[in-house]
Amino acid sequence: MAEPVHVTNFEEEVLGAEGPVLVDFWAEWCGPCKMIAPIVAEIARAYDGRLLVGKLDADQYPEVLNNYNILGIPTLILFKDGEEVERWTGFMPKDRILARLEPHLS
Numbered sequence: 001m002a003e004p005v006h007v008t009n010f011e012e013e014v015l016g017a018e019g020p021v022l023v024d025f026w027a028e029w030c031g032p033c034k035m036i037a038p039i040v041a042e043i044a045r046a047y048d049g050r051l052l053v054g055k056l057d058a059d060q061y062p063e064v065l066n067n068y069n070i071l072g073i074p075t076l077i078l079f080k081d082g083e084e085v086e087r088w089t090g091f092m093p094k095d096r097i098l099a100r101l102e103p104h105l106s
Contacts, residue, residue: 023077
């Protein structure tokens with residue numbers, strides 16, 4: 001079963017990926033990030049083979065956050081063919097995430 005991958009090379013692992021990529025921008029000190037982490041892990045397992053799920057530590061890669069104008073975490077961004085197609089900021093229940101994610105996976 002797939003688990004979220006820790007993104008270390010954003011250009012290669014996210015923008016250069018084949019297929020959709022969901023990136024969880026998070027930080028160790030962020031309470032809502034810890035709340036959403038199990039949901040992100042469930043999505044990674046449930047959509048293994050259809051969706052790559054990655055986690056990017058906001059404290060280690062501030063330039064990526066700046067490039068995508070991410071002002072709050074957790075932020076989840078769905079990329080398809082290297083382009084942002086969907087974005088969520090803050091904690092959101094799994095069913096609401098899936099409702100916005102599913103249309104991009106068919």
